[in-house]
Amino acid sequence: MREQALLRHIYDRSAPLAGFPGIVQGPGDDCAVVNIQSPVLLKVDQVIEGRHFVEGTLLDLVARKAMARPLSDIAAMAGRPAYALAAAILPMGFPQARADELFDALSRWALHWGCPLVGGDIAVAHGVLALSISIVGHVHPTRGPVYRHGAVAGDEVFVTGALGGSLDAVTGMGKHLSFEPRLAEGAWLAETLGARLHAMMDISDGLGIDAGRLAERSGVGIQIDAGSVPLSHGVASVDHAVRDGEDYELLFTVSPGALPARGECPGGCAFTRVGKVLAGHGASLKKGDALEDITGAGFEHRG
Numbered sequence: 001m002r003e004q005a006l007l008r009h010i011y012d013r014s015a016p017l018a019g020f021p022g023i024v025q026g027p028g029d030d031c032a033v034v035n036i037q038s039p040v041l042l043k044v045d046q047v048i049e050g051r052h053f054v055e056g057t058l059l060d061l062v063a064r065k066a067m068a069r070p071l072s073d074i075a076a077m078a079g080r081p082a083y084a085l086a087a088a089i090l091p092m093g094f095p096q097a098r099a100d101e102l103f104d105a106l107s108r109w110a111l112h113w114g115c116p117l118v119g120g121d122i123a124v125a126h127g128v129l130a131l132s133i134s135i136v137g138h139v140h141p142t143r144g145p146v147y148r149h150g151a152v153a154g155d156e157v158f159v160t161g162a163l164g165g166s167l168d169a170v171t172g173m174g175k176h177l178s179f180e181p182r183l184a185e186g187a188w189l190a191e192t193l194g195a196r197l198h199a200m201m202d203i204s205d206g207l208g209i210d211a212g213r214l215a216e217r218s219g220v221g222i223q224i225d226a227g228s229v230p231l232s233h234g235v236a237s238v239d240h241a242v243r244d245g246e247d248y249e250l251l252f253t254v255s256p257g258a259l260p261a262r263g264e265c266p267g268g269c270a271f272t273r274v275g276k277v278l279a280g281h282g283a284s285l286k287k288g289d290a291l292e293d294i295t296g297a298g299f300e301h302r303g
């Protein structure tokens with residue numbers, strides 16, 4: 001077939017590009033042509049059957065996660081997504097109707113987050129279903145990109161939403177398939193806090209491992225207060241909240257007093273103060289008087 005048929009399918013579903021004046025030439029030529037400012041955010045991420053989703057997962061959820069993962073990284077820079085590119089490897093024998101369904105879903109989710117697909121590539125090969133999504137994003141117009149490396153000793157550490165329990169180990173389902181990339185929240189924090197928003201990232205592998213990464217990039221230590229960590233519904237222990245991963249919430253540090261200890265972003269997503277930035281290195285979890293090193297606590301393999 002099939003590649004031509006599938007690509008035509010993408011092109012046909014890219015029709016609502018009229019609402020995106022930055023697109024000079026959409027899919028259908030050798031390259032897409034877009035207007036971009038300078039600098040821009042670039043991100044690529046992939047989802048692979050058996051690693052990021054279990055066999056049998058609804059294609060709509062697979063497409064959603066494929067698009068949402070790189071968008072979570074755009075959110076983590078306080079950016080705004082602009083354009084997406086999709087590359088897919090379909091297993092040999094993957095039915096045409098399922099391929100159409102998958103690309104319909106990719107196009108729909110891309111548009112849902114304001115980030116139309118402007119191009120793609122499809123190959124058929126022995127193996128499992130794999131999708132790779134690339135995103136071009138705008139940096140925040142006033143705050144600029146928010147990096148991991150801006151945290152300083154004395155900062156307060158916050159997270160959005162609630163943590164833990166993103167994957168149901170029995171069914172393979174859960175929040176890891178249906179999370180909302182915190183695009184609006186990241187942009188709001190940048191807008192509201194400006195230079196008082198010092199560092200930010202998204203929590204993909206777990207609060208422990210990711211706080212450790214932010215600390216390392218900033219050359220500081222991060223201490224998380226176990227009693228402050230907001231737990232997802234059904235999560236009984238802070239150890240899960242620290243280690244489960246795939247929360248796709250924002251982890252960020254701000255000047256002391258820049259935000260109340262608890263509050264809501266516009267739209268209702270909660271933010272919670274969970275700790276502080278110290279001189280030193282690594283990430284630790286404070287439980288009463290005990291201090292546990294959580295720098296490596298999480299699922300690094302999930303990427």
Ligand SMILES: [Mg+2]
Nearest residue numbers: 073076202204
């Ligand atoms: Mg990230």
